[in-house]
Amino acid sequence: MCGKRDATVRGRGRIGLLAELCEACWQRLANDIAEEEGATAAPLPDPDPDTMTWIEPPACPECGAEVRVYPTNYDRWVSLATRERPAKDVPPRYRWRLVPTAGGLVAVRVRGIEPLLGDPVVPDHRMFCVAEEDGADDGWGAR
Numbered sequence: 001m002c003g004k005r006d007a008t009v010r011g012r013g014r015i016g017l018l019a020e021l022c023e024a025c026w027q028r029l030a031n032d033i034a035e036e037e038g039a040t041a042a043p044l045p046d047p048d049p050d051t052m053t054w055i056e057p058p059a060c061p062e063c064g065a066e067v068r069v070y071p072t073n074y075d076r077w078v079s080l081a082t083r084e085r086p087a088k089d090v091p092p093r094y095r096w097r098l099v100p101t102a103g104g105l106v107a108v109r110v111r112g113i114e115p116l117l118g119d120p121v122v123p124d125h126r127m128f129c130v131a132e133e134d135g136a137d138d139g140w141g142a143r
């Protein structure tokens with residue numbers, strides 16, 4: 001993107017090849033996608049393989065509801081609802097699906113093709129978040 005050719009330039013993306021960029025350009029691109037898709041959750045701590053201690057299920061910092069936090073294809077994290085819903089019940093911008101990879105499940109926004117009305121999708125937690133409904137600024141200004 002910036003034409004730089006150094007050691008930080010490599011293929012990016014957890015699924016397939018999203019882009020080949022240097023670190024700075026990749027961070028900028030990932031931030032842009034994350035903001036557009038709403039993948040702004042705090043990352044989960046790495047599980048400690050040495051201890052088998054129970055890890056608390058993640059909760060939304062805004063409303064306290066239980067959520068599922070997944071990495072996206074661009075190293076950002078998103079809070080999703082704990083249960084799937086048929087696509088017809090979920091507005092397009094809140095539709096995600098989970099893709100199994102060698103490193104675990106990765107959340108991918110459903111876009112491009114319209115899913116069948118009965119297809120299960122995983123809704124973005126913000127669809128249900130009480131805090132969000134209170135008119136939280138979503139960055140788009142007045143609607």
Ligand SMILES: [Zn+2]
Nearest residue numbers: 002004022025
């Ligand atoms: Zn660059």
Ligand SMILES: [Zn+2]
Nearest residue numbers: 060062063129
């Ligand atoms: Zn919430």
